[in-house]
Amino acid sequence: MIASYLFLRRKFNPLQVPSLPKETPGWPWGYSTQKQFLLEIGAGAGVHAIKYCQEHADQFLIALERTRKFEQLQRRLHLEKTPLPNLCAIRADAVPWVSTHVKENYLHKIFILYPNPYPKMKQRNLRWHQMPFMGFLISRLKLTGQLVLATNLLWYADEAEEYLTKVWGLKLLNRTVLKDPVKARTHFEKKYLERQETCVNLIFQRIC
Numbered sequence: 466m467i468a469s470y471l472f473l474r475r476k477f478n479p480l481q482v483p484s485l486p487k488e489t490p491g492w493p494w495g496y497s498t499q500k501q502f503l504l505e506i507g508a509g510a511g512v513h514a515i516k517y518c519q520e521h522a523d524q525f526l527i528a529l530e531r532t533r534k535f536e537q538l539q540r541r542l543h544l545e546k547t548p549l550p551n552l553c554a555i556r557a558d559a560v561p562w563v564s565t566h567v568k569e570n571y572l573h574k575i576f577i578l579y580p581n582p583y584p585k586m587k588q589r590n591l592r593w594h595q596m597p598f599m600g601f602l603i604s605r606l607k608l609t610g611q612l613v614l615a616t617n618l619l620w621y622a623d624e625a626e627e628y629l630t631k632v633w634g635l636k637l638l639n640r641t642v643l644k645d646p647v648k649a650r651t652h653f654e655k656k657y658l659e660r661q662e663t664c665v666n667l668i669f670q671r672i673c
């Protein structure tokens with residue numbers, strides 16, 4: 466139970482985030498402005514990003530991954546027979562990258578699929594929905610833009626739902642329990658569904 470929702474809406478200062486390494490690519494200018502721009506944070510090995518872009522040629526996805534898993538994403542992308550001009554994969558930490566490169570009211574959709582849950586109490590400030598950065602991230606969504614969050618942990622889904630609706634003012638559009646490993650969108654989703662764990666997919670909308 467959250468005692469005081471407004472108290473939990475901590476202010477984020479984009480000027481205080483550590484700067485990105487010099488070689489980190491910025492916003493992929495030069496792509497059609499007709500496209501809807503989407504962001505995936507923590508894209509891992511890129512399974513979702515690649516499939517999503519194959520199925521949504523009219524949308525442009527920027528997939529961010531900060532660890533060496535990015536190399537798997539790149540390898541997977543290079544192995545694709547057909548190039549994907551609507552996918553831009555960048556190795557970067559999402560907090561400074563978004564703070565530096567993403568305009569306000571710009572994104573159509575943001576995916577955060579199976580984020581690290583940081584289950585220990587002392588690490589709870591690292592959960593995406595508890596970070597002050599979340600308010601900034603939501604401000605990068607267009608009005609009516611969506612945030613898609615998936616997790617295999619019921620407590621995490623419940624807590625994220627409470628924060629995202631009550632602290633950050635999003636509207637919950639849909640909450641689904643996923644069961645079929647054949648339809649898994651990511652490596653982690655496949656692993657959890659094959660173990661018959663419950664996966665929860667939450668879709669939120671920016672309404673103000």
Ligand SMILES: C[S@@+](CC[C@H](N)C(=O)[O-])C[C@H]1O[C@@H](n2cnc3c(N)ncnc32)[C@H](O)[C@@H]1O
Nearest residue numbers: 507508509530531532558559578579651652653
């Ligand atoms: C549990 S994995 C899930 C990967 C993938 N979404 C999947 O479902 O298979 C979480 C991923 O988020 C990435 N990640 C965590 N914090 C990040 C950040 N601040 N910026 C970019 N990636 C981040 C981690 O490196 C890790 O690859």
